[in-house]
């Protein structure tokens with residue numbers, strides 16, 4: 697009998713995009729499908745963890761045995777994550793959080809009629825959920841994601857430093873957005889290595905299971 701790798705552990709995952717409303721019918725979002733985060737939640741559950749999944753607006757079924765909290769905006773995601781984070785052993789931030797949101801929310805639909813010029817929108821920065829959790833005194837083991845279109849290793853390394861997290865997982869997004877397969881780069885203070893180990897691609901659930909093994913090995917007593 698071999699105990700499951702994350703038995704007795706609690707894992708918190710963010711997944712999907714966020715949606716930042718402009719008015720009641722419009723907003724700013726991105727192309728994240730949530731597939732990687734949902735696969736990680738499923739893999740962590742399979743590995744015996746108690747899993748909470750904080751999801752932005754996505755069209756995906758909740759993995760079996762996982763507690764799901766649905767949110768829309770980055771601020772709602774932070775509100776859902778912050779009080780829960782200290783009760784978890786691991787925090788995996790896969791969500792593609794919108795970096796900015798409209799400074800004001802129009803109560804009514806912004807109308808085109810009677811306007812000579814197209815409207816302009818002032819944006820303000822959203823909170824950095826991962827960095828906020830990583831700065832908590834009673835923080836869980838934090839894992840960040842880096843979706844980059846170039847210089848993946850350099851950006852992932854920079855993210856380790858900037859967000860003060862022990863592990864960053866890089867992928868060459870947005871090419872992977874919505875796809876079922878992916879290739880990851882695991883980056884920590886010791887170095888970096890590809891997942892799958894042979895540098896090929898694999899489906900997101902296979903990658904999630906490997907990543908969960910990597911995390912379990914790092915938090916093992």
Ligand code: C5P
Nearest residue numbers: 789790791793822823824825826840841
């Ligand atoms: O800063 P950047 O978006 O490149 O960092 C990506 C990592 O930080 C991901 O793990 C993402 O989930 C997390 N993040 C966050 N809150 C933000 C922006 C990014 O948690 N506002």
